Amino acid sequence: MPLGFSEEENMPNYPTIRGLPKLSAATVARAALILGLALAAAPALAADPIASVGAPIGIRDASGLELSGNWARI
């Protein structure tokens, strides 16, 4: 065996919780897929177009002096 494992050692060994039924790999995969899709869709559906708004900041020139003037455009 190239990796030094026997076929038996490569068998998946799913963790089990006593008292709960053992879940198949397919069931776990489906659940993960559904959860992933839900998480991916949730932010866009729930959020607003404007996600956040900062506090107003005065604009300063290169020397740090706060600028005055009107009709400011960026």
Next chain:
Amino acid sequence: MTGGDTYNVMEMDDEFNVTSSRRRLVEDWPQRLVDHQIAACPDGTWLHVASANVTVPNDSAYLFRYDADLNLVCSATIAESDPVLRYNDAPLVCTGGATADDPMDGTATHSEGDLERTPFLFFDENCEPSAQEPHPANPSVTGTSILWDEERGGFWQIRTTPDDFPVLFQLYGPWMEPVDESYSVDTLVPEGYTTHWPQAAVQVGDYYIVAHLARAPGVIYNSDKGDLWLQVFDRGFNHVQAVEVATFADGGGAQRPWLTARGDQLVLVYDDDLWPHRVDVTLNLDLLMGEEPDGTDEPGLDTGPAGGEDPAEEEPADGSPATPAASPESRSEASGCNTAGGPGGRALAGLMFGLMGLWGRRRR
């Protein structure tokens, strides 16, 4: 900075730090310029209109066109000592011939009298007047926004009405001729407030974002001040979101709001008396664009009519006449991420900050 009869420009880096000394856009102009508006053109050049007080306040106006580096290319006298019309706070739009029917670039005038209509003036790329169209004078054209809608082949003018709170979207044709289509949309400002001065508007994907002022009932405001708000509307003209950005006491307030979109960043600029301020806004770009970004480009960086993008390289519209109720998918394909009417073009290299002289207060 010093006062003066000009409009200054300073370069800023990506973090909006000023990195250069100011430079006058117009040197040695014979008239002292008072009120300004500047718009980015689709090819990255710039259009500027300024008023002057020759006989009475704002009875004169001049047009300037600049290259992408804001070097003067041409200029024109729009009017001097006009006995009727006033030219301050004029909305300005630069479409640069976006369609075959597009009459190039235009700016609106207004009257302080009782005229029902005032001219909307068009100019070609050489600053020569090319046309004018009578424009309804009520609600007031001053302090409003005009966006070019490439899909519709016309303009949306965004106004507010006195003593009320909705924002009015009025469609006009490519020659600014009235089209019988308008939408009056509530803004969710507090009861009793009036919306005011919707001077800044950008289109981002399938949405319009409008910056405006709101005035509280019973408060006497100095000049055109007010609390600062952002409103989001979808392209079906449904109200989506309202954000109160800044409030002011004792009749103070923000003036002259302006918006620039870049990626998921929206920059709101206003001045408080003569002190300019910046507010950084983060957009939910996935929602605005109506699609998941594919990671191969940066939605919002390249803009439409104002974005410095070659119109010939834009995705064509689907050919069907779009309606406000058209599907988001079709609108998204056709419009991309436009910041029509805003100087968002040229992305990082083109960030500029213009300041008018200290004395250049708006006069009404």
